Amino acid sequence: MGTVPSALKHCLSYQHLLKEQLWIGEPTAPPHPGQESQASGLPEYVKIVEVGPRDGLQNEKVIVPTDTKIELINRLSKTGLPAIEVTSFVSSKWVPQMADHKEVMRGIERHPGVQYPVLTPNLKGFHSAIAAGATEVSVFGAASESFSKMNINCSIEESIEKFEEVAKSARNMNIPVRGYVSCALGCPYEGDITPAKVAEVSKRLYSMGCYEISLGDTIGVGTPGSMKRMLEAVMKEIPLSALAVHCHDTYGQALANILTAIQMGVAVVDSSVAGLGGCPYAKGATGNVATEDVIYMLNGLGINTGVNLYTVMEAGNFICTALNKKTNSKVAQASFNTGAVKHMHV
Amino acid sequence: MLSLSLPPGQHRGLPAESEGGGGGAARRAAEREGTAGSVVPTPVKIRLIDMLSETGLPVIEATSFVSPRWVPQMADHAEVMQGINKLPGVSYPVLTPNLKGFQAAVAAGAKEVSIFGAASELFTKKNINCSIEESLERFSEVMNAARAASIPVRGYVSCVLGCPYEGNISAAKVAEVSKKMYSMGCYEISLGDTIGIGTPGSMKEMLAAVMKEVPVGALAVHCHDTYGQALANILVALQMGVSVVDASVAGLGGCPYAQGASGNVATEDLVYMLNGLGIHTGVDLQKLMDTGTFICNALNRRTNSKVSQAACRL
Secondary structure, three states, rough: OOOOHHHHOOOOOOOHHHHHHHHOOOOOOOOOHHHHHHHOOOOOOOEEEOEEEEHHHHHOOOOHHHHHHHHHHHHHHHHOEEOOOOOEOOOOOHHHHHHOOHHHHHHOOOOOOEEEEOOOOOHHHHHHHHHOOOEEEEEEOOOOOHHHHHHHOOOOOHHHOOOOOOHHHHHHOOEEEEEEEOOOOOOOOOOOOOOHHHHHHHHHHHHHHOEEEEEEEEOOOOOHHHHHHHHOOOOOOHHHHEEEEEEEEEOOHHHHHHHHHHHHHOOEEEEEEEHHHOOOOOOOOOOOOOOOHHHHHHOOOEEOOOOOOHHHHHHHHHHHHHHHOOOOOOOHHHHHHOOOOOOOOO | OOOOOOOOEEEEEEOOOOOOOOOOOOOOOOOHHHHHHHEEEEEEEHHHHHHHHOOOOOEEEEOOOOOOOOOOOHHHHHHHHHHOOOOOOOOOEOOOOHHHHHHHHHHHOOOOEEEEOOOHHHHHHHOOOOOOHHHHHHHHHHHHHHHHOOEEEEEEEOOOEEEOOOOOOOOHHHHHHHHHHHHHHEEEEEEEEEEOOOOOOHHHHHHHOOOOOHHHHEEEEEEOOOOOOOOOOOHHHHOOOOEEEEHHHHHOOOOOOOOOOEOEEHHHHHHHHHHHHHOOOOOOOOHHHHHHHHHHHHOOOOOOOHHHHHHHOO
């Protein structure tokens, strides 16, 4: 704003403010746990599902070596994140970035209390995942027929049938299954998607045994208005505690949409370290919302996540260096640039 | 180097809760050329403001009548003021830090002015070398002259959610400074999260305190996106009844306190959200994006607007 002399460019005392605000170096709970959030009707605790290693890396131009993926996941395991989506047991013909799924699954450290779900589009992928040691799987449905057809070459109904096979086997083996619904706030092919359709598909996935349904704004077109309408419809069919939101930041709306969801009681949020993973439908545009920015907001709201923001930023710095790209996290950009967080040696 | 800061726009609209209410309050948006970085040629500034005038934005903050010794980028303030095409129904306020600047602004044709206060003593000291109290005394000269000339004055309060020097700022202090400026005669108080450090939590707390002293109809928010929190903070402000929002086309204007970090929230991204909430803005998003493209090309830099990035497929 207008009258800032250039001498104020670097303000060293800014660091102490950031230390307060970001709780840098303090791995325990944020300053106002519980009370503040309860008074405002927000959840006390929000579970963050980290999708960077799978959704993120799958949508980056550069394919990273297996060792780098394993290193990233191991670092994320130490941040307090309760769930980290590791890889995808899809045919490497379709998704070459995930061709090393077995090696990654077997190579990572498994921390107690942390879930390591993997994507399994069909029974074959499921069996392969189990053989490699997976203990939780995910299936990906969509609220759009066109998207389903273009993405996995079958109708929504046909995809549900495949998932039911997975769900059945999973049930027999006591393996939890998470269901995703893509295009929950809009489709790159069909445009608007009705909340009723999202509710219908969500209900099918929930009924077949998915313990949680993650509602994805796949192209990031949603706004707090459409998020509210969609959640109202879905909440009629699925208990709140079984819902999650997976917002993309392609139009800069992610945090506002996540806030809206949290205000409505949703307590599970998907995000990607450093905002990894661009949008395949808008070249050069961003995709996943950055985990760091989500945690910063939740900390400020007094909502507990159990996650140490500083260590997530370190993990983000590691993977961005490996990918030779800038972070998409604004918190990371701001923190590294004020000198409050020293440059890492990775 | 700091990037050129093209200052904020304001949008006035209905709070989210009245989404069924239809009919829109007029939206105001302001665009002012700002601090730091390389100097933009006067014709480019004039073209920028003229393009913004065509988008439907109701307020565009045009320039700053500060001494060119302190802010060389604004040295052409009189030329800009005289060169722009002033559309009827659009306001073109200018910054006036003191009486001298005010008089120069009026001579150049300004019909509305702004003054900048802060909720932090240390920020005020470092910024304009006096205390908050002293700064308000200086502004009272401007207020008296403005009243005599029937010129509306907008008041800004900086550091409302945190200060780069003092750290946390109490909501009570923000309320106190806001009240003083409102009592002096400012018709509107724009509350600025100068370093973008606020979150929906601190925004809510701050607004609750200020709204006890200043009517919500006279409040605006000026959120920076340095930590990506701007739209979420703006959403909370709207939910609390605030209906004036400052923004900057293409999100131009970096943060002087965090090199390379972003500053102002992008007007395009804000309008996208408001459209999605069914809140009337009167702004043509496509024309706004075209304006953003123009200025980014002129500055040879990428837009900070995600809506623009996504739509342009660049």
